[in-house]
Amino acid sequence: MFRALGDEARLRLLARLSDGEWCVSELADAAGVGLSTVSQQLRLLRAERLVKRRRAGKHMYYALLDDHVAALIKSALDHADEAHGPEHDEDATDE
Numbered sequence: 001m002f003r004a005l006g007d008e009a010r011l012r013l014l015a016r017l018s019d020g021e022w023c024v025s026e027l028a029d030a031a032g033v034g035l036s037t038v039s040q041q042l043r044l045l046r047a048e049r050l051v052k053r054r055r056a057g058k059h060m061y062y063a064l065l066d067d068h069v070a071a072l073i074k075s076a077l078d079h080a081d082e083a084h085g086p087e088h089d090e091d092a093t094d095e
Helices: 008-017 024-031 037-049 065-083
Strands: 053-058 059-064
Touching: 008 024, 008 053, 008 059, 008 065, 024 037, 024 059, 037 053, 059 065
Parallel strands: none
Antiparallel strands: 053 059
16 A cells, blocks of 8 residues: 555545545546556556545546545645655754
């Protein structure tokens, strides 16, 4: 699971899905990549049990699997923001 979260493109997809359900074509448009690229990423995320899907006609919709995944994504994004914030100093030590 953490391998899946370690990829920036997949983390961005998960961040979008934390806002609700998206169809594959909407995700591809928002990310500026092709359908096959997004489909491949979503296939891996589904295999890791991070997302679920449903079909509606010709469209496949994806959403985060549950609230636990949403909390995990929020924590990962909060950590990334904190680690790259202006107050982050690699030379600082805990006292």
